[in-house]
Amino acid sequence: MKKIHLNHNMFSKDTFNLYEDDAFEVTTFVYPSGIEALNIKNSKGYLTVLPFYGLIIWDAVFDNISLKMKDMFSQPLPGTGIADTYGCFQFSSGLLANGTPAPEDNYQLHGEFPCSHMDHANLIIGNETITVQSDFEYVKGFGYHYLAEPSVTMYKDSGLFDIEQKVTNLSNYQPMPLQYMCHMNYAYIDNSVISSNVPDEAFQLRQTVPGHVHPTVEWQKYNDELKASGKLINKLDDAAHYDPEIVFFSSDLAKYTDNAEFRMNIGNGKNFLTKFVTAQFPIATRWILYNPDQQVGAFVLPGTSRPEGYTAAEKAGTLIWLKSHETRQFKVTTGLEK
Numbered sequence: 001m002k003k004i005h006l007n008h009n010m011f012s013k014d015t016f017n018l019y020e021d022d023a024f025e026v027t028t029f030v031y032p033s034g035i036e037a038l039n040i041k042n043s044k045g046y047l048t049v050l051p052f053y054g055l056i057i058w059d060a061v062f063d064n065i066s067l068k069m070k071d072m073f074s075q076p077l078p079g080t081g082i083a084d085t086y087g088c089f090q091f092s093s094g095l096l097a098n099g100t101p102a103p104e105d106n107y108q109l110h111g112e113f114p115c116s117h118m119d120h121a122n123l124i125i126g127n128e129t130i131t132v133q134s135d136f137e138y139v140k141g142f143g144y145h146y147l148a149e150p151s152v153t154m155y156k157d158s159g160l161f162d163i164e165q166k167v168t169n170l171s172n173y174q175p176m177p178l179q180y181m182c183h184m185n186y187a188y189i190d191n192s193v194i195s196s197n198v199p200d201e202a203f204q205l206r207q208t209v210p211g212h213v214h215p216t217v218e219w220q221k222y223n224d225e226l227k228a229s230g231k232l233i234n235k236l237d238d239a240a241h242y243d244p245e246i247v248f249f250s251s252d253l254a255k256y257t258d259n260a261e262f263r264m265n266i267g268n269g270k271n272f273l274t275k276f277v278t279a280q281f282p283i284a285t286r287w288i289l290y291n292p293d294q295q296v297g298a299f300v301l302p303g304t305s306r307p308e309g310y311t312a313a314e315k316a317g318t319l320i321w322l323k324s325h326e327t328r329q330f331k332v333t334t335g336l337e338k
Contacts, residue, residue, distance in 0.1 A: 004123040006051055011036040019123065023156040024130045026123060035076040038123075038132060044159045044336070047152065050076060051121035054114045055134040055150040057090040062159035062336040067272065069185040070295035082114040090184045092150055092165055095138075098179035099307025100210040107310065109212070110183065112138070113148060128156040137170070144177075145170040146322075159336030160273065166329045169322040178320040179313055181285070181303035182332045184274065188288070188295035189266045192236045196262040196300070198253055200232040203286065206247040208308065213244045233288060236297055242290040249285055249306045253278040260284065262300040263337070273337040276302045280330045283318065302332055 010018060011028045018038075019026040025041045037058065038049045045062030049055065058076055060067040073087025082091055093099065093110040101107050118134040125131075133151040138144065149166040163184075169176045205227050209215060215223070222241040226233075232248060253260050257278060264272040281302035289296040301307070305318035313319040322328060 002125040004125070006038075006121040006123060008036065008052070015039075019125065021125070023128060024125070024154070026130070031075040033075050033077050035078065037076075040130060040132070040154055042154055043157045047154060047161065049132050049152055051132055051134055052118045053078075054091055054116050055118060055121075055132065055152065056085075056088045056114070057152060057163070058088045060089045060161075060335065063270070063338075065266070065270070065336060067187055067336065069187055069298075070293075071185075072293050079115055081108040082110045083108075085115065088185065090163060090182065092148075093181040093183040093303075093307070094179045095146065095148060095167055096144060096177055096179070097310035098181050098303065098305065098313075099309055100212065102208075102309040102311055103211075104311045105309040110181075110307075111179070114183075116148070130154050139170070144174070146176060159338070160333055161335050163332045163334065164330065166327060167322070168327040169324060171324050173324050175321045175323055177310070178322050178328060179303075179305055179310065180328075180330060181301055181307055182276075182281070182330065183301055184298060184332075184334060186264065186272055186297050186299060188236060188239075188290055188297040189264075190236060190239065191267070192272075192297060193265045194234045194236075194262065194286075194299045195265070196260065198250070198256050198260055198262075198284075200234070201230075202250045202253060202256055203232045203248040203284075204230075204251070206249060206308075210308075215244060219244055233286070236288065239290040242288050245287060245289040245296075247285065247287050249308075250283055252282045253284060254282050260300075260302075264297060264299040269338060271337045272299065272335070274300050274302070274332060274334040276330075276332045280304075281332075302330075 015029045048059040068089035071087035077085045091114040097107040116136045121134040131153040147168045151164045153162040261275040285301040287298040305313035
């Protein structure tokens with residue numbers, strides 16, 4: 001096992017080859033916006049990771065197929081919240097509060113963590129793996145105090161990769177709330193078919209309309225029809241009705257399986273795959289959106305609660321409270337499966 005401690009001096013506007021072996025190639029560069037990035041390649045493709053900016057996965061391309069949503073951003077942009085740079089493949093939503101805040105909530109969209117400026121970042125090289133690991137200490141006077149340690153691991157000759165998050169409450173006495181969603185913005189690919197080892201009846205159409213959604217008459221009619229039918233969208237074949245977004249939430253997935261697996265068959269014998277342990281992520285969200293600016297086929301977003309806000313999670317009993325010095329760990333395996 002080798003470890004390379006990353007520092008800001010390793011990143012410039014010119015691409016720099018940081019590491020290379022028979023399985024991986026790692027280069028560093030800086031976007032014109034000033035955001036530092038790692039490009040990590042294996043024989044199947046590459047990930048573009050932002051090691052000092054929330055450990056966001058900006059892009060994911062395998063077998064020349066881009067996994068990420070169509071968006072309006074040509075590059076990651078500096079900001080204080082994820083809406084300032086909503087063009088990435090994956091970000092960590094949370095951690096003190098997650099999802100879309102309801103009127104009674106007081107936090108920004110998807111929480112305080114996604115655009116955090118990481119304190120440290122490392123590249124860890126194993127026999128057939130390569131991992132980017134970062135850490136960030138959140139501390140507020142008269143507030144909460146935690147350590148977040150996200151990581152992303154690629155494998156030799158594979159289009160699958162692991163996304164992990166580790167959260168420790170650093171307070172010496174005070175419990176802290178925890179809401180976390182591994183927010184993967186998968187591409188919308190027409191006529192893709194979604195399947196899983198969880199029954200459709202585990203999912204329900206979102207019953208509320210959050211503030212950022214502006215319903216049209218046509219969308220409201222389609223939404224009402226979906227609600228009445230109880231149908232879960234498992235095929236992306238009706239793009240005209242997916243603007244504004246269509247969102248489904250699951251009930252407790254642990255009732256159905258210990259290990260959830262969701263696939264989106266994109267044709268040519270290839271699938272987007274996401275799998276996770278339901279004890280870590282009891283709730284899943286499906287988010288579908290299609291318009292000329294943004295196109296998303298987020299077939300599953302694993303979470304600790306529904307992304308309806310802090311107060312909703314508190315009322316539903318899904319808000320986690322970490323005791324003093326308690327740690328929670330989360331892991332998602334995702335990517336392109338042939």
